[in-house]
Amino acid sequence: MFKLVDSAVPVACWSCSIGHNDSTLFCPHCSKIQPPPGGDYFSVFGLEPRLNLDLPALEHEFHRLSRKLHPDRFARAEENEKEWSLADTALLNDAYRTLKDPLRRTEYLLKLLGAEIGDGLKSKAEKEARTPIYLLEEVFDLNMQLEEMRAARASGEADPVLASALEQAKRKFDLMLQTVDEELRDEWSAWDAGDDAERATSQKTMVALLDRRRYLSNLVRDVTETLGA
Secondary structure (H helix, E strand, C coil): CCCCCCCCCEEECCCCCCEEECCCCECCCCCCECCCCCCCHHHHCCCCCCCCCCHHHHHHHHHHHHHHHCHHHHCCCCHHHHHHHHHHHHHHHHHHHHHHCHHHHHHHHHHHCCCCCHHHCCCHHHHHHCCCHHHHHHHHHHHHHHHHHHHHHHCCCCCHHHHHHHHHHHHHHHHHHHHHHHHHHHHHHHHHHCCHHHHHHHHHHHHHHHHHHHHHHHHHHHHHHHHHC
8 A cells, every 4th residue: 555655764762772763752762852753744643644533632642742742841851852842842733733624634645745736836837727727717707806896995886786796606616615625525535545546546636626725715715805895
């Protein structure tokens, strides 16, 4: 089955000198705090890379490790341990914020796999090439309506018909976002359970879905901001 390349390598504990995997925050032999580990955010929590996570268990482990890393526990420790408690805490917080959020977790895993997501694309042409073709004409009309609404607002006029049309467009895009999220959840299960070929296919599908979701989210944001101006 497909696996991410594990960037963690065996290292010797600075305190007991026994070798351990450098993805750990504490030495499994002497329990001493370790420098910020290598590996990925999943390994910080001792997890295999997956898209469906047990979120209550993740939260429980986060709080457990946070207590162990709290700087007050290292008030009388060596200077290196004090520094590592702060650095490890920052790493733990970043890892938790990323993994607890389904979309951030998906983007993070895909980036680990080498996929270019959203702002990671190199050029404007690359981004435009991923714009959903079936939305081009509709979005052109929407942008015209947004400009008309902004112009009307700037002149102090109200256009209830145009406002109603924009509200209707927003509802439509909101429903499309819900559909994308449902399709993403299906792909999470497909990726977690798949073999190499299935995961490769699922990866491409998720990249496309995330691009579509970002595009739709931007449309909803533009309409919401214009209506609320």
